[in-house]
Amino acid sequence: MNYKLIPMQVFGDKRGKLVSLESRRNVPFQIKRVYYIFDTLPEEERGKHAHKNLEQIVIAIDGSCQLVLDDGASREEVWLNRPDVGLYIGKNMWREMRHFSYGCKLVILASDYYDEKEYIRDYGEFLRCLK
Ligand code: TYD
Numbered sequence: 001m002n003y004k005l006i007p008m009q010v011f012g013d014k015r016g017k018l019v020s021l022e023s024r025r026n027v028p029f030q031i032k033r034v035y036y037i038f039d040t041l042p043e044e045e046r047g048k049h050a051h052k053n054l055e056q057i058v059i060a061i062d063g064s065c066q067l068v069l070d071d072g073a074s075r076e077e078v079w080l081n082r083p084d085v086g087l088y089i090g091k092n093m094w095r096e097m098r099h100f101s102y103g104c105k106l107v108i109l110a111s112d113y114y115d116e117k118e119y120i121r122d123y124g125e126f127l128r129c130l131k
Helices: 123-130
Strands: 003-007 011-013 016-018 033-037 046-051 056-062 065-070 075-080 085-089 094-098 105-110
Touching: 046 123, 056 075, 065 085, 075 085
Parallel strands: none
Antiparallel strands: 003 085, 011 016, 033 105, 046 094, 056 085, 056 105, 065 075, 065 094
């Protein structure tokens, strides 16, 4: 399975807490794109795709959701519910996002610019691409 949970260092004091994300330091790739997801609803699912080459880190900076990760051989579920833990997802991983808490906020760091041609949005095609 080409994913891992990465605990981030938290700089906290009586004023609050801070996490810093840096390319090739606590983020294992050069960050080229950052996007975020908000105004989520529990009944709605997202994702349901894989990337041919893209690497990403997903962080639930507020609220929670479940990620389903699938490498074509097995399927695992991971809950994201901490702003100080990043989920690294490597290439060729099918992912689905579900069970969002109301108003969950996800920040996603990506190793490349948005390119729809780089997506695999059909699960059958994903399995064929792995061969
Ligand atoms: P989509 O891939 O469906 O989101 P998710 O992976 O969360 O299910 O993307 C939703 C829309 O946003 C789709 O029209 C493509 C667009 N989009 C961009 O233009 N740039 C981006 O960086 C991303 C991630 C999506």
